[in-house]
Amino acid sequence: xxxxxxxxxxxxxxxxxxxxxxxxxxxxxxxxxxxxxxxxxxxxxxxxxxxxxxxxxxxxxxxxxxxxxxxxxxxxxxxxxxxxxxxxxxxxxxxxxxxxxxxxxxxxxxxxxxxxxxxxxxxxxxxxxxxxxxxxxxxxxxxxxxxxxxxxxxxxxxxxxxxxxxxxxxxxxxxxxxxxxxxxxxxxxxxxxxxxxxxxxxxxxxxxxxxxxxxxxxxxxxxxxxxxxxxxxxxxxxxxxxxxxxxxxxxxxxxxxxx
Numbered sequence: 001x002x003x004x005x006x007x008x009x010x011x012x013x014x015x016x017x018x019x020x021x022x023x024x025x026x027x028x029x030x031x032x033x034x035x036x037x038x039x040x041x042x043x044x045x046x047x048x049x050x051x052x053x054x055x056x057x058x059x060x061x062x063x064x065x066x067x068x069x070x071x072x073x074x075x076x077x078x079x080x081x082x083x084x085x086x087x088x089x090x091x092x093x094x095x096x097x098x099x100x101x102x103x104x105x106x107x108x109x110x111x112x113x114x115x116x117x118x119x120x121x122x123x124x125x126x127x128x129x130x131x132x133x134x135x136x137x138x139x140x141x142x143x144x145x146x147x148x149x150x151x152x153x154x155x156x157x158x159x160x161x162x163x164x165x166x167x168x169x170x171x172x173x174x175x176x177x178x179x180x181x182x183x184x185x186x187x188x189x190x191x192x193x194x195x196x197x198x199x200x201x202x203x204x205x206x207x208x209x210x211x212x213x214x215x216x217x218x219x220x221x222x223x224x225x226x227x228x229x230x231x232x233x234x235x236x237x238x239x240x241x242x243x244x245x246x247x248x249x250x251x252x253x254x255x256x257x258x259x
Contacts, residue, residue: 016188016203019175021104022068026190029210030066033217035196041212042201052137052198054113054181057156058149060195065154067134069200070105071187072097073178074112074119074169082166094165097174098124103132106191108200109171110178111140115158117165118143122151129153137191137198139181140165156198222247 010017030038035051042050057063084090098120101107107128109119120128120136121143128136135154141161142148148155165171175187183200185191190201201209223237236243 013204014202015177016186019068019070019102019105019187020203021102022066022190022206026207026210027066029214030190030192030201030206031064033210033213035192035194035199037213037217037220038192038199038201038209041209041216042199045205045209045212047202049183050200052156052180052183052200054115055137055139055156055158056197057154057193057195058142058145059151059154062152063154063156063193063195065106065135065194066190066192067104067106068203069108069185069187069189069191070101070133071174071176071178071185072107072109072171073173073176074109074114074165074171076112077166077168077170081170085166085170093171093174094119097171098128100174101128101131101133104134106134106193107136107138108178108180108185108191109136109138109140110180110185111138111165111169112179113181114140114165114168116161117141117163117168118161119165119169119171121162122147125151125153125155135191135193135198137180137193140169154193156193218251219247222250 039051081090085092098107117140119138119140125148129151135156137156139158141158142155143162145160177184177186185200188203190203190206192199192201223239226236239247
């Protein structure tokens with residue numbers, strides 16, 4: 001008798017169950033801070049696996065993005081299924097899962113790490129950009145990397161790999177939890193990217209993390225000015241209690257007056 005997977009209990013509010021668009025105000029906050037700051041804040045909050053490793057933006061000048069994750073999952077190829085797709089006997093899920101990505105989403109593809117093959121190239125990238133998708137993040141390579149690197153569409157991937165994905169993998173599902181180079185990504189989690197790479201924020205924590213990151217960048221702005229003025233690293237970064245008191249005074253002195 002097979003297992004009835006429908007009987008599995010839901011994971012609850014800690015794990016986003018499906019894609020949902022990100023609120024505009026939250027998106028604006030997250031776009032105002034750098035990925036390293038978000039990663040550092042997440043680390044302080046006990047999340048040590050939120051930066052997406054092993055990939056980088058193809059175009060660092062078009063790398064800033066924020067959106068909810070539209071997840072795509074791939075598994076190792078099975079040859080008879082690949083042949084059926086190639087002959088038209090079976091529909092390809094590759095195109096359908098990308099076509100289903102909503103405007104504003106960040107497409108996140110977890111394949112079990114296959115940097116030697118490409119899940120997409122210039123045509124798929126152009127399609128996503130034209131339909132208003134925010135970005136694509138893949139643990140594979142891409143074809144036409146040189147062309148994509150000149151596009152104003154953020155693509156974060158393992159690099160150039162002009163080899164069909166059907167050499168190793170096949171897309172099997174969408175809008176489902178995936179693994180991305182050791183990072184758990186749930187559909188609807190918030191993905192933020194810049195020239196440093198991309199980070200995955202659990203959806204239920206995104207507002208809290210955004211507020212902490214904004215405050216952290218203000219603190220680091222103050223610390224950087226002290227370092228430029230000749231202050232030693234010891235006691236300044238991380239800031240001592242005395243430096244934190246001075247920071248609070250500086251923040252109050254530089255705050256915009258109330259209307």
